[in-house]
Amino acid sequence: MSKQKFISYLLPVIIWTAFVSILHYNWYYNLIWLWLGSIVGSLLLQTDHLVYLIWQRPNELTSVRFKSLWQQKRYKEAFLMVIQTVPERTRLSFHNVLFQVVFIPFSLLVLTSTGNQFGVGMVMSLFLCLLVEQITLVLNNRYQELTTRFFWPVQKQFTIETQKWYVVIMVFVFVLLNYFLL
DSSP: HHHHHHHHHHHHHHHHHHHHHHOOOOOHHHHHHHHHHHHHHHHHHHHHHHIIIIIIISSHHHHHHHHHHTTTTTTHHHHHHHHHHHHGGGOOOSSSSSHHHHHHHHHHHHHOOOOOOOHHHHHHHHHHHHHHHHHHHHTOOOOHHHHHHSSSOOOOOOOHHHHHHHHHHHHHHHHHHHTOOO
């Protein structure tokens, strides 16, 4: 993954965190925790790929190659290989609609019952990263990939219209969750 791709992955999180920082927070130390939580949350979502390679599908070719590179202490190459093979992994634990729906009440709980800015940033950036991936697939008319990557745990075929509505509803939920920050 090039630096440009990495920045484009983090860009929505950075924009959201800056927006929330400007609208709500005083420029004190707790702002640092919000920013750190946002970065950690977006990166935490990507650990899903490591879980997949190490525990879910340890016998796949990519998993074997990753473990081999890791054992040879070629960490940079191992992570680059993981990043380059992201499209191969479609059944990830966090990247699916069931996780996202269950994550909504958890997010609401974190936002309403804690003053921990690290947790707030982490939860909201994780939700935002999932949402950005889904929006990108919808805007590029890649509905089959959206189905394969996010709707796989549901044993029902969804129409394109239903998928669009799901993404619109998740955007609305994200905006609603932001209401609790202000």
